[in-house]
Amino acid sequence: MSSKKIKPSKTAKVKDDKPTILITNDDGVTAPGIAALIEVAKQFGRVVVVAPDAPQSGMGHAITIGKPLRLNQVHLFGEIEAYQCTGTPVDCVKLAVDKILHKKPDFCFSGINHGSNSSINVIYSGTMSAAMEASIENIPAVGFSYMDYSFDADFTLSMQVAHDVMSKLIHGVLPNNALYNVNIPKIAIKKYKGLKLCRQANAKWKESFVERIDPHGKKYYWLTGEFQNLDKGKNTDVWALEHDFASIVPIQYDLTDYKLFESIQL
């Protein structure tokens, strides 16, 4: 929230005592992106993984109210303690804190998402919602997303950026009582220009549905869409990604439109 104080870094704690790092994602526990994130995070502390057992892309800030959840340990990442959950990314964070860790972790990192979560995508993104849920619990949190949807994506640059961000967080270059949305461009490493602090671009999806007829003669619809950047600013995440930077946007979740709030007389 905007009322959060910017606190000094936890460097002292990190030196004395390895931080506990919760890792989750929305592509599911078997996605290559989460394995890449774990590889980086384990250099900074004790990693515990709680992630969905199936892809949950586009789940936004969904939580599971109407049915129970299951949690099962998996052995996918060597010595790392890991669980798959039948719920959404937000459920994973809630369950991890309450039933696995029994305390708040020192950091929560979500991703690395297969596909961009820049600009308006932040509100549809399960990756970012998991990180936001952690932030609501006052856990410093970052969502990482890489602009390559493919299963075979090369996460080398993404891992370099994740290492840079985690290091900046843990050493206090980035205020760590906060939430960040980090996106990484799909470019050759030698073209990479660095991490750029950005605001969320004003952009949207122009949707259209592909209409098809099933074998029984009934219509069905597939969501498709075209991304539209409505923002000419040079300090936006979309601009940064188009110009070979990785973007980092500090995120808050007080959705009040204060400009409008000030202008209305009821």
Add this chain to the structure above:
Amino acid sequence: MSSKKIKPSKTAKVKDDKPTILITNDDGVTAPGIAALIEVAKQFGRVVVVAPDAPQSGMGHAITIGKPLRLNQVHLFGEIEAYQCTGTPVDCVKLAVDKILHKKPDFCFSGINHGSNSSINVIYSGTMSAAMEASIENIPAVGFSYMDYSFDADFTLSMQVAHDVMSKLIHGVLPNNALYNVNIPKIAIKKYKGLKLCRQANAKWKESFVERIDPHGKKYYWLTGEFQNLDKGKNTDVWALEHDFASIVPIQYDLTDYKLFESIQL
């Protein structure tokens, strides 16, 4: 977005030509709350209903990417054109614009939700996400929620508040190129003090999961939680609702934390 201009009302248009009003919700097309909202909205224009075929509470801004959607006409509201959709509340709005209306409606009203969507609930709420999706499409939109979860809830006061808000929107007392989160207290009508312009309270849910054992000896978890208001302000939605007002919060979806943005040096 915060970059939106506050435009003059569409009063002239309303007088000449009945506005098209899209109605949706997250409790499903058979929930009593949507019937109550339709009753009010049809006094202001041509109503078209596209709502989920099953409850979608807590779905946040989820969209359906990995499977196709179905849309079926229903005859539940007399002469009103109505459809049920297999998707989320956000899917309903997208499908309504693209496949039912073939144009943007003049307004989108979502609800009346069975249960509060004040403060932090806005980010978990399918009701508000449907309204937000409309707003991303530049459709003036309002989510209405009533602080009574029961199926037998009495919507009389909620309908009075919805009528008041729609009237203010259509007549330009409220800027209509905007998005609002309206919550209605569960009180006797004679105690009701009016509509209060508010900001989103800083609050959260303290979750805990009830752990149970299934008939096969395996654990499962039910999400429960306790609402915690962390905000002492008297201009918040939570304060208003506790003091017999209905709350109206103007909402935007640029999640950039500008205070933090200004403070960081990378």
